[in-house]
């Protein structure tokens with residue numbers, strides 16, 4: 607049952623060192639690309655990083671960014687940043703890091719900009735809708751990938767904390783300029799079984815407008 611898979615999936619941050627067979631990785635991406643997307647644009651690409659030097663370079667870039675952030679915030683918040691930032695490099699022990707990319711569109715926003723008849727606020731809403739739709743579609747693909755990883759006996763986690771170093775990560779991974787990084791997703795055979803962190807009851811996060 608899909609609901610059982612959803613409930614049992616956990617964010618795994620500790621991995622065995624064994625490589626993930628390429629066929630398993632390909633299966634995860636096949637699951638990812640079944641996701642829906644606006645106008646079926648499929649605004650996603652997937653980088654599969656297994657080269658140790660690239661994973662290490664990404665972790666070093668994130669640590670550099672965290673060190674700069676630490677210098678830029680009030681001294682009394684630095685311990686809290688260190689504890690939080692520790693979670694930004696938890697991908698580095700994985701044998702494989704999948705990096706989903708997203709791309710927005712600007713079809714309608716280019717048309718309304720050329721026409722010039724709409725107020726700026728409405729043009730901004732259209733631009734945001736087209737830009738964000740790419741990230742939404744790629745995020746749905748990411749959730750499929752996480753569920754498929756769990757179902758295949760692999761551990762994985764979405765990680766957006768590392769994006770504090772997004773420009774440097776894009777350089778290391780040679781990401782084309784029109785694409786953005788959704789998250790880093792470490793994948794591997796799990797070396798931990800995290801306890802479920804719990805959720806707010808659905809009734810507490812729902813408001814009916816009937």
Ligand SMILES: Cc1cc2nc3c(=O)[nH]c(=O)nc-3n(C[C@H](O)[C@H](O)[C@H](O)COP(=O)(O)O)c2cc1C
Pocket residue numbers: 615616617618619693694696763764765766767768789800802803
């Ligand atoms: C968008 C997003 C970003 C996340 N970023 C990080 C991260 O940078 N580092 C990390 O260790 N976990 C990260 N996580 C994992 C969350 O901490 C985790 O999903 C949450 O605590 C709930 O635990 P569960 O996934 O096991 O249910 C992220 C999850 C999501 C969805």
